[in-house]
Amino acid sequence: MKKKASQIQEIKNTIRTSNGLRDLLFEEIDLLRKNASNPAKARAVAALAGQIIQSVRIEIEMHRYVSDNKLLSMPKLPGLELCDGKR
Numbered sequence: 209m210k211k212k213a214s215q216i217q218e219i220k221n222t223i224r225t226s227n228g229l230r231d232l233l234f235e236e237i238d239l240l241r242k243n244a245s246n247p248a249k250a251r252a253v254a255a256l257a258g259q260i261i262q263s264v265r266i267e268i269e270m271h272r273y274v275s276d277n278k279l280l281s282m283p284k285l286p287g288l289e290l291c292d293g294k295r
Contacts (some may be wrong), residue, residue, distance in 0.1 A: 229261075233252070
């Protein structure tokens with residue numbers, strides 16, 4: 209079934225920060241409450257968010273290990289920017 213042009217919403221890219229991830233999760237909650245989403249999609253979004261958080265956790269642990277063991281300095285790796293809690 210094809211969607212009409214009026215039914216297609218522009219999908220905005222998620223800002224790749226902890227705040228962007230948090231906003232995405234809250235948006236999904238809002239969509240659920242408005243019956244504009246479904247539980248399967250919400251579970252998928254939550255599972256993906258969990259995987260992103262786990263990958264950041266591993267990256268932080270690796271940097272901590274390198275720092276604690278005085279290993280060669282690690283190059284800056286691209287990843288999710290952590291926010292300082294200020295909005």
